[in-house]
Amino acid sequence: MRKERLLSPGPTPVPAEVLLELAKPVIHHRTAENRAIVREVTDALKDVFKTKNDPVILASSGTGAMEAAIVNTVAAGEKAICVRGGKFGERWAEICEAYGVTPVCLDVEWGSPVDVVAVGDALKANPDAAAVCTTLCETSTGTVNDIEALATLTCDAGALLVVDAISALGAMELRMDQWGVDIVVSGSQKALMLPPGLGVIALSDKAWARAEQAQRTCYYFDLLKARASLAKDDTPWTPAHTLIAALRRSLEVIQSAGGVEAMWAFDAALAKATRQAAESMGLALFSKAPANAVTAITLPDGVDGAAVVTAMADTYGVRVAGGQAQLKGRICRIAHMGYIDAFDVICALTALGYALADAGHPVDMSGIAAAFAGLSG
Amino acid sequence: MRKERLLSPGPTPVPAEVLLELAKPVIHHRTAENRAIVREVTDALKDVFKTKNDPVILASSGTGAMEAAIVNTVAAGEKAICVRGGKFGERWAEICEAYGVTPVCLDVEWGSPVDVVAVGDALKANPDAAAVCTTLCETSTGTVNDIEALATLTCDAGALLVVDAISALGAMELRMDQWGVDIVVSGSQKALMLPPGLGVIALSDKAWARAEQAQRTCYYFDLLKARASLAKDDTPWTPAHTLIAALRRSLEVIQSAGGVEAMWAFDAALAKATRQAAESMGLALFSKAPANAVTAITLPDGVDGAAVVTAMADTYGVRVAGGQAQLKGRICRIAHMGYIDAFDVICALTALGYALADAGHPVDMSGIAAAFAGLSG
Numbered sequence: 001m002r003k004e005r006l007l008s009p010g011p012t013p014v015p016a017e018v019l020l021e022l023a024k025p026v027i028h029h030r031t032a033e034n035r036a037i038v039r040e041v042t043d044a045l046k047d048v049f050k051t052k053n054d055p056v057i058l059a060s061s062g063t064g065a066m067e068a069a070i071v072n073t074v075a076a077g078e079k080a081i082c083v084r085g086g087k088f089g090e091r092w093a094e095i096c097e098a099y100g101v102t103p104v105c106l107d108v109e110w111g112s113p114v115d116v117v118a119v120g121d122a123l124k125a126n127p128d129a130a131a132v133c134t135t136l137c138e139t140s141t142g143t144v145n146d147i148e149a150l151a152t153l154t155c156d157a158g159a160l161l162v163v164d165a166i167s168a169l170g171a172m173e174l175r176m177d178q179w180g181v182d183i184v185v186s187g188s189q190k191a192l193m194l195p196p197g198l199g200v201i202a203l204s205d206k207a208w209a210r211a212e213q214a215q216r217t218c219y220y221f222d223l224l225k226a227r228a229s230l231a232k233d234d235t236p237w238t239p240a241h242t243l244i245a246a247l248r249r250s251l252e253v254i255q256s257a258g259g260v261e262a263m264w265a266f267d268a269a270l271a272k273a274t275r276q277a278a279e280s281m282g283l284a285l286f287s288k289a290p291a292n293a294v295t296a297i298t299l300p301d302g303v304d305g306a307a308v309v310t311a312m313a314d315t316y317g318v319r320v321a322g323g324q325a326q327l328k329g330r331i332c333r334i335a336h337m338g339y340i341d342a343f344d345v346i347c348a349l350t351a352l353g354y355a356l357a358d359a360g361h362p363v364d365m366s367g368i369a370a371a372f373a374g375l376s377g
Numbered sequence: 378m379r380k381e382r383l384l385s386p387g388p389t390p391v392p393a394e395v396l397l398e399l400a401k402p403v404i405h406h407r408t409a410e411n412r413a414i415v416r417e418v419t420d421a422l423k424d425v426f427k428t429k430n431d432p433v434i435l436a437s438s439g440t441g442a443m444e445a446a447i448v449n450t451v452a453a454g455e456k457a458i459c460v461r462g463g464k465f466g467e468r469w470a471e472i473c474e475a476y477g478v479t480p481v482c483l484d485v486e487w488g489s490p491v492d493v494v495a496v497g498d499a500l501k502a503n504p505d506a507a508a509v510c511t512t513l514c515e516t517s518t519g520t521v522n523d524i525e526a527l528a529t530l531t532c533d534a535g536a537l538l539v540v541d542a543i544s545a546l547g548a549m550e551l552r553m554d555q556w557g558v559d560i561v562v563s564g565s566q567k568a569l570m571l572p573p574g575l576g577v578i579a580l581s582d583k584a585w586a587r588a589e590q591a592q593r594t595c596y597y598f599d600l601l602k603a604r605a606s607l608a609k610d611d612t613p614w615t616p617a618h619t620l621i622a623a624l625r626r627s628l629e630v631i632q633s634a635g636g637v638e639a640m641w642a643f644d645a646a647l648a649k650a651t652r653q654a655a656e657s658m659g660l661a662l663f664s665k666a667p668a669n670a671v672t673a674i675t676l677p678d679g680v681d682g683a684a685v686v687t688a689m690a691d692t693y694g695v696r697v698a699g700g701q702a703q704l705k706g707r708i709c710r711i712a713h714m715g716y717i718d719a720f721d722v723i724c725a726l727t728a729l730g731y732a733l734a735d736a737g738h739p740v741d742m743s744g745i746a747a748a749f750a751g752l753s754g
Binding site: 004006008010012013014019020022023025027028060061064067094095100187189197217218219220221222239240241242243319 | 381383385387388389390391396397399400401402403404405406408436437438439440441444471472475476477564566572573574594595596597598599614615616617618619620690696
């Protein structure tokens, strides 16, 4: 008998009622029944994004939604300021380059948030920049950027603020319309508690206006086509509609837990307790501005970090994420988004403690339970 | 109590063991366990495509795989001959236009197969055409094109033969390498017996060589990146890996039914029986070259065809497809692909007979059972 526990920052565990929805017989997607589901899910997503416009659901990963953001609103030859403070910030610049958009890269030390003043300076130096592309939670480092402050800058400058909220949407505070964010993208396999396969994207009126005017190079990710279909609760291409039906269930789970604001508050408390527990274990936090969706813990010097993360999975059945690229072997990342509760994180930290001890680096685990007191039950 | 029966040419019914795979707890995709699944499925898909090269699985609908075919192998400014004999043939030309490829359109009357000689003439008139884009089964009309003959032409001319086999792969004979087809695309929700959400695409050596040399505009659908990842049984972006795990099950179902050749033979027999039954009902076939994956039946003059198709679903629980675009209200389309057997088609034809009688146009249903004798049990 062996139990597996998934605490990676995507994919995340999926509640049983959502999984069972996926096991239902497939219905046809061009039916009144499916259109009603599309409408219900679209309306519920507005509250998750905190926006008045209909979010668009794509049959793709989150990266597809990132591509949709760029190709619909920034033309080849235009400039986009790309904040690069991790693997996913880098992806914005790569997408721009692939489509002939000139990325103006603002490199940020991994683990640090972007300096808002530096973005302001970049906007002044590049008054023709069509967009600023960044992340709410940089998943590779567990770092939060101050999107509200950045939105003030882009609103003044007239540029679009394009935010990768793939790991943050539904887990961390994000008030798209109130803050003035223009494009937010996410994916299904994070706080939306689904398997991967759906990208979601919401646009402000300003972003839609750009899409209407921009010289666009796209077909599958054509958001104007998607919007025209969505007006009839439909999609231009065959949707991944069984995942959309499952999304209806996971949005119900969020609603019954008190709504998205309650999720933000819970994940904030969970992340705070995780940081406290890690410190009680004598382990440092990697990020200088830790996000609430995922905590990156620096593994001790002299320990083979990749082996520790592997041992957590192989020996203890707890799957967290290690470091990517330059952080390989240096950190472990424990998710707090979606269907993850305090006991799950307690298990993950305990498994980390066991694996470190097995690797010859025992840590103090006596403070773990206290850190999470009051967060469960 | 009401039973629903799905016989549309996508989505198709999904076997219970495949649905249950989708209800299993989600594992992480960057693991040895998932890489083993990706490898097993990729190897099994080679036999479905009848090709030696690894097919690539995309998190998208079939339209995404069509876009991938064009953007990776045909550069902006180049020409592609597009056979337009239905809604899906038209899609090739639309994708070309979106990416600056000049479509040379060969318009074919809906319901007729493309004239091979006409394609040869188009290749002679356009010796610089980079590709010929067509369909194996044009789903909107239920018509089969002679891909083997077209491949002889494109091999001689040096152009790529790009085939939409979305509704045909696994249902109709297709020998990619032996015939000399360069690109074949399909989707998960047809004969592969899955919900929608996966696109699949296979390339010949000639097509891969083009991809290596072409001036490409793509990111999410970058097949060179996908191939590099697939060499390590991995994907560049988060895959829809629970659907891939389910695909392993549906490929096992195909294998246990005798393999893809047995599926071709069964669907051919099912389609032949359907044509015979329709004729015994006094109903005409719409296509001049009926495909084996789907049969398009012309609805009698004076009958509201769209209402008949709706009544089949609403009154009798049998979901077939009506006509699209110029064929709206004129035909009904009954699928034979995937997890559909003779009794399913008998039910569909019987429901069609009932619905026609309800609409004041009774037909002779006495020949239905005989047409399918020997095809079940």
